[in-house]
Amino acid sequence: MSRRIPAIVIALSALIAMTAAVLAGNLLAVSDGPFEDAFAAHNGAHLAVTGTNLPASAPGVAASAGPYPLAMVTARSREGFEIPLAIAGREEGGGIDALTLLDGRWPAADGEIVMSALPGEGPPPPGFAFTVEGRELTIVGTAYSVTGTASAWATPAQAAAWAKGRTQMLYRLSDPEAVDAAKAALGPVEAAASWLDVKTAAERDTGVYLPFLSAFGVLGLVLSGLVVGNVVAGAVSGGRRRIGVLKAVGFTPAQVVRGYVARALVPAAVGVVLGGVIGNLGAVPLLEAAGEAYRTVPSGPNPPVTVAAAIGLPLIVAVVAWAAAARAGRLRTVDALAPARATGRARGRRAAALAARSPLPRSVSLGLARPFARPGRAAAVLLAVALGAAAVTFAAGLATSLGEVAAARSHGLDVTVEAHDDPAGVAAKLAGHRFYGSRTTERIVSGRNTDVTGLTGDTALAGYRMTEGRWFSAPGEAVAAGPFLAATGTAIGGTVTVEGTTLTIVGEVFDTRFDGMRVLAAAGDLGMEPDMFYVAGATADEIAALGLVAEDSGDGGGQMIGALNAIAAAFTVLLVAVAGLGVVNGVVLDVRDRARDLGVHKALGMTPRQTVAGVVASIAPAGLLGALLGVPAGMALHTYVVPAMGSGAGTKLPVAALEVFGPGLLAAVAVAGPVIAVLGALCPASWAAGVRTATALRGE
């Protein structure tokens, strides 16, 4: 078994590195490709502006389309939900922001609309219907706008009937980056949407994936390189005699080294092929998720990524193997052929003598002295354990952070109560319960389409987490999400005007819905009444008994967090496996080196269990030290990567999501190093214990 282990270790390391490289590479490739392609293909609008009497040309404007009538209406679903819709009156196609019909047909009469959808999303469920101003709308199809200039389209006549004079103009700019200058040149407008915002939103998803995929990717590459190097170095040190014989019969040093490199490359190639397959399979769901975020047709895996990784990885393996095998080339033939000399290192000897004199059982002291006899190998094993522990620490921290983010994003309580008709009456009936009410509508705030949420009742129950400042409390106070504050240039302490009411922003809230274009305040301040109530500590039946329409709240979204956690878990398992294999390899080499010593001990009466204990003890220092180095490294990585993921997603994260390493979690991850070390050592240790002593003690 020991003979095959180095090849298996190399193959698995290469497999994992390849999988990581293909996944990360595909996400990278997709993050700057499809949106721009789709934008060019559909001649997207650099600037979409809402207002009245908008100019057709202005400095910086290369081309324009419109004006199109634009209706901002509140549609009511059959179930009573209110959905804000921006309905533009346009024909299919168009010179700028060409509209593509995905299914159904284009509206031909009053009362018909097509809904905006992403490719692959499909039509709304059958029977899905809205009323606008008391009139039922017929959804006749879905259409795609690369810049998302409206949420639905109707005939120009129908849109104009609802638009109350409001229009939309679409502009192409001579300098696509100079959006702000062009907007200023248009004069006063009601709202403007920049293509850069759409692009940023499109890139948000990969913004989340990239930092941690890169972290795992780098960890994976370093760990795999380390393991491959260690395996080859081990093969060289274990093959002294063989090297000597090869050279004696006329192999040149370069040929000897090439032989070792080839022995590493063959299993690495197997790993690269398998890793390429797994990586491409794993990339499909990831890219689908990314494609939806990009508002483009999801693309398949990118073959050049696989090709590049398939060339690059073996190169890395070759270089590492070459470096590790160079010693074989330098080894003098006479030395290689001389009988193995006594372990000459004074350091190792002193440690062995110290251990021999220690009061520890011989089996344990025998092992504890080992790392000193071969400091290089011990360091490699230590590093493998430390990297494994770092991966576990990082992943555990990441999972905890994501859990906190999920908690911060979930605002539903146990029971959801509908209150479209009589909010005050519902609130009165809920008086004995802990609840809050809310209503969200789309408004134009500071010139931006913004989701405005009004809250009543015990608003703390809604569970919003602050990234800065505080939650609103006094009348006239509001909080907003970071992207809104950034997009509108509003600071905490500044004011915003919602439908004529001026509100003071007292805090930045963590909220990623509606791309973070969100303002929250007391419903009263916004002139709103809640349409939904959320009740804590009750069941739907209890609330229904009060004569209310109530249902138990389901699980809220969290798909991306689930995906992130799954990917992190998969990478962690793989990295821990490589770290464990690194330990296995180190211990196998060590046990092989010590076969005679272990044999002598067994001949003198050392039991298998003592042998296992000795081998495991030889790895214990690496396990403990690995935890000591790996846990802080993992924490540092977490400190660096998690905020980067947040800023990739365009948001700061709540403090609770950043400071996750409490004593409990630390204690849990601190165990990882020793566990990796001991599990990695157990297998070769029992092999050592089971090896026939008679064989080990046969003469030279």
Place this chain on the structure above:
Amino acid sequence: MIELNHVTRAYDAGPPALNNASLSVAAGESVAVLGPSGSGKSTLLNLIAGLDRPDSGTVTVDGVRVDGMSETAAAKHRRARIGMVFQFFHLLDDLTVTENVLLPARLLGLSRKAAEERAKRLLDDLGVGRFGDTHPARLSGGQRQRVAVARALMNRPPVLLADEPTGALDSAAGAEVAGLMKDLHADGHTIVLVTHDLALAEACATRTVRLADGEVLG
């Protein structure tokens, strides 16, 4: 003291290393097993020491069945009842001479002080007392084999197994070790000595047994 009954041991390839071999050694006897290289001598000793297991037949030492013992039981059997001496000494190079000799006592869990005293006495008796703090690599072959004998005697085992103890020594050192074996026999040890050196066998054995192609020729 030692009973082998119809013992057969075959390795994966080739003819059996031991073929239906039987041997009986009484307490206090010194038996030399003679035979050419590859005749199964080491295999025989390994079976007695519990380092190897027969495919068939039984091995009994000091009234205890050794074949079929678990590895752990066999290890304890060696600690208490068997001292082994090898052709290539098999001393641990990273330990001093004294520490090498102390090893069996440490495995048995003897008190350090008593064990050190005994180790010193053994090394003195065997004429290598002054090397206690040196490493085996500094010693000559004969000196190393004396240290190995001291180690084998550390736990006062009733049985001493020696596998070509002079095989790696020049004739002068070989003669010294031969004398040593003779003294040990005189002290009442039960000895099984494996060698292809007729002179050694005659010098220190009360009886000789011949092995050829895994069969005991009597």
